[in-house]
Amino acid sequence: MNPKARPSIQDVARLAGVSLGTVSNVLNNPDMVRAATAEKVLKAIDQLGFVRNDAARQLKAGKSLTLGMVVYDLANPFFTEVGRAAENAAAENGYAVLMGNTDHRREREKQYLQLFDQQRVAGVLVSPTADIYEQIDELRVHGTQVVLLDRKADAARCCSVSVDDFAGGRVAVEHLLAQGRRRIGFVGNLQMQQVADRLAGAMAAINDFGNQAQLLVFESSDMTVLAGREVGHRIVAAAQQDRPDSLFASNDLLAMGLVQAFMFNGAIQIPQEIALVGYDDIDFAASAVVPLSSIRQPSKLLGETAVELIMDEISNGQNHVHRQVTFQPELVVRDSSAHA
């Protein structure tokens, strides 16, 4: 490697025969410097292969044009959708989005949040794994703006963008009830707030219906295709009269796993023996073995709105008022829960 692999603004100034301040101006206030001078400087920059050192810039300027995004499951297409939308929205404002995936691990989530805090990003979008208000407050105290994604925040604490999970759960189960199902199973990881809310909505639907219907809960620690398959096999193994007549899976990955398990050897017919409703309406839901009914979340809108909120928070600082935006989910009916 060259003796001086990383030229500094100083080197550029020297080569161009101008002062260091001028180089900085070329970079940051181009219209403050004469065209001829600018050209000299640009040539020098090019010649040396100069790249501004962001650390130094940020140190001095105190701000960054980067947003951080922390999600707990990037393997879930729902989140990549949200991420893409956020990325596009941020780009329009001149910001870049850097993503970190935590795979539901609190410890890694903590690391990413710390990293973004240390890097002094302009703001962080986070879909929290658990109750991490404490850490979020910490960031906010430090001056790093935070917007919760897919999770409603306490009004006073910060902005959030979420979907009404209670309503989603309710709609899903009401639909199954309307299809004549009475033994309704619920699959998901109840540790997750979103899932707990969906369950609560499901419960509410059952209660409203009267006491001819019941809800069976199948807890599943992961929310993956694999986990769904495992629950599915457990159900296949159960005696026929113990099985539910329908299932509400709290995300589509689980639902697809269930489908796989039920199709295996044609063990269980969908929807005849068990009707199925998923959640998120990911792209793949429509092309599952049995096209999947699902609760659609407006993922694009979610990402865009989150960026909007954080932008407001960044630029309006003091007189920014926290908002909690909640969208309504929407039932999409396909074969997996069609009338028997």
Next chain:
Amino acid sequence: MNPKARPSIQDVARLAGVSLGTVSNVLNNPDMVRAATAEKVLKAIDQLGFVRNDAARQLKAGKSLTLGMVVYDLANPFFTEVGRAAENAAAENGYAVLMGNTDHRREREKQYLQLFDQQRVAGVLVSPTADIYEQIDELRVHGTQVVLLDRKADAARCCSVSVDDFAGGRVAVEHLLAQGRRRIGFVGNLQMQQVADRLAGAMAAINDFGNQAQLLVFESSDMTVLAGREVGHRIVAAAQQDRPDSLFASNDLLAMGLVQAFMFNGAIQIPQEIALVGYDDIDFAASAVVPLSSIRQPSKLLGETAVELIMDEISNGQNHVHRQVTFQPELVVRDSSAHA
């Protein structure tokens, strides 16, 4: 906000009644400072809510514990798999991975690479959209290590981790030929090197077979489910005798789109009328309406190896030798290409 929202190491030192160097030592060389002193300092840190300013640290230390990863399609589960593996491998080495998604846009790719360059990340993993050697060379000259992902590099220039796309294409088509298919369609965006290589492999298989078989190319600018659906509808609309008797889609998203189009109104039977092979073997392939045959790429291995290479490059600097690791893909046969 407080008048001093962001306490510095100075403030901590003052509060703890020690010198600034000691605080730094508590942070970086804990076993160099007496327990009692350390405790005082930690208390002060806690009390002030101090967070180390990464910009300053990096500016002085000149290095960072962050890797950048730039991919062209985070919505493709294949890449999230690779990303997760990389993230885990990096974590083991004490590094964090920040991801940027370019959605195939060269311009955005450029931005992310620049951003990472400016941030002086330790290294960058990039699955390039096109021929970006020029920019990569630039980064490398600046001292930012780069490893190509899913794309073979020129030996001399940098490390790369990829899968033998030619072999993959060949295997896919040989399989279709073995199933008795003769009019084989290829779907994909030929601008992408990986896809072009798969096509070349497919061509080779056809040529080896003799002249009773032919390859029809269906170009598709996107590689998404939606794009696949469009190609599918075009094929459905064609006269029966003009249709291929089988299709090799250059990724699973396309393949799933094709499936959707063919299933629509039961227009075309898979595999009877058209057999189908996808690429990547994403999780969802197995649970498609018609379980999808596919070419499996070792995504986990890809991510892990990429991190391994970049770690070597980071730590061994001068006497690091670029390596181009190529893995072999593997055919997974499912219903979509089973014997008619």
Next chain:
DNA sequence: GAGGAGTATTGAAGCGTTTCAATAATCTAA
């Protein structure tokens, strides 16, 4: 209790920027 060998702590220097008051160069109008 003095000398010496650790062991802890200090604080100044400098990383590469941006910023800003001071200075220099250029232009305008009389």
Next chain:
DNA sequence: TTAGATTATTGAAACGCTTCAATACTCCTC
């Protein structure tokens, strides 16, 4: 021409950290 106004350029002073030589403590041992 030149004073005065305008526009460009300069360079020193931070920003908050790490590093490292210098200094100040401890603790032994004789």
